[in-house]
Amino acid sequence: MKSFSVPTLSTDSLGNSLFECMTIDATHGEIPIAHDEPIVVQAGVICLCLRGNGSIIINEKEYEISKGNLLTILPNAVVQSANSSDDFLGYAIAADTKFMMSIQMSDVIKSYVYISANPLLKINEEQSASIIELCEMLRRRREETNHLFGKEICRHLLTILCYDIHSFYQEQVEELQELTCRSRQSALCQEFFKLVEKNATKHREMSFYADKLCITPKYLSVVVRKSSGRSPVEWIDRTLMLYARTLLSSSDMTVQQISAELGFPNPSFFGQYFKRHEGVTPKRYRTQRLSANA
Numbered sequence: 001m002k003s004f005s006v007p008t009l010s011t012d013s014l015g016n017s018l019f020e021c022m023t024i025d026a027t028h029g030e031i032p033i034a035h036d037e038p039i040v041v042q043a044g045v046i047c048l049c050l051r052g053n054g055s056i057i058i059n060e061k062e063y064e065i066s067k068g069n070l071l072t073i074l075p076n077a078v079v080q081s082a083n084s085s086d087d088f089l090g091y092a093i094a095a096d097t098k099f100m101m102s103i104q105m106s107d108v109i110k111s112y113v114y115i116s117a118n119p120l121l122k123i124n125e126e127q128s129a130s131i132i133e134l135c136e137m138l139r140r141r142r143e144e145t146n147h148l149f150g151k152e153i154c155r156h157l158l159t160i161l162c163y164d165i166h167s168f169y170q171e172q173v174e175e176l177q178e179l180t181c182r183s184r185q186s187a188l189c190q191e192f193f194k195l196v197e198k199n200a201t202k203h204r205e206m207s208f209y210a211d212k213l214c215i216t217p218k219y220l221s222v223v224v225r226k227s228s229g230r231s232p233v234e235w236i237d238r239t240l241m242l243y244a245r246t247l248l249s250s251s252d253m254t255v256q257q258i259s260a261e262l263g264f265p266n267p268s269f270f271g272q273y274f275k276r277h278e279g280v281t282p283k284r285y286r287t288q289r290l291s292a293n294a
Contacts, residue, residue: 019158021139024090026052038080045073046165047092048123048131054084063120065090068128070121072165074112077119093135095158115169123168134161188213189227192220193235200239201263206232241277244270248282249289255282 024047038057053066057080058073065071065084073079075097123131138157144150195209203209209232210217224232240262247258259270274282 019093019095019138019142019154021135021142022092022094024084024088024092026084026086026088038078041073041077041079042075043097044075044095045071045092046131046161047071047073047090048128050089050091050128052085052088054088056080058119059116065120068122068124070123070128070131070165070168072115072119072121072169074116074119077116091132091135093138093161095162114173118169118172121168121172127164127168130164131161134164185223185227188215188220188223192224192232196232196236196239200236201243201261204233204236204240204263206236237277241274244274244282245278245285248286255286258282 047065047070049065049067049069049071051067053064055062055064056071057063059078063071134157138154138161141147141150141154141157147153191213192209195212199208206217206220210220213220215223220232224230224235228235230238243262244258247253247261248255251258253261255270256267259267262270264270264273271281274280274285278285280288
């Protein structure tokens, strides 16, 4: 393992340039050995790990870096020296702070806060290729010193790069939000099932379960259908019918007793309900089951 730190980067160190491209290659000794004193990075920096692994401390928190990781260091972050494997290879670019702050992007404040708390991002090969392509274009354009609009072109390429990175982080935020939402919905659905198991013989109205879960009947319907493929009413009916079929098949209770046990106002109502779901009356169902088991 080699010890290294991000070079001291500031707006002043960039001079009149909007950006600086860097290759961080441990195999060729291009990673500077540095002290452990923290530095304040006064520039926007990204580093894409192409090979090997390493670690770095940003704002007193250590991050493990490996191939396919994109590290984003925002202006004024406190960075300390870190370690890398002997084969570490990274591609880095630092951009002028004033330029970074001048970019007008929607939701930029929310992204800034999120990136600050989550500087390390796993990206796929297509996203990595996009970043490398833009960085190489920037490097080539910077070398064209006699181009009339070279600085403007670099500014626009940098803006595109920032939009690219912004979109990568936004995708992760949306995925996490979706996972959180699905997790909460799944938990609500499981709680609904438990409530139905305990209360289906007394309560068939959806409002009862929604009140118990402190949500609206409409939201309960959305959550249960999305998580299970069936509506709450269908699950209540399925549970009641399971109880009814079990009692008719394996007990000596009369239809009237079963009707009362399952919370129906009278045997006639129970008979209509059972036939609507099973296709036969309770008595006919019992007869069929007894014949089948004879």
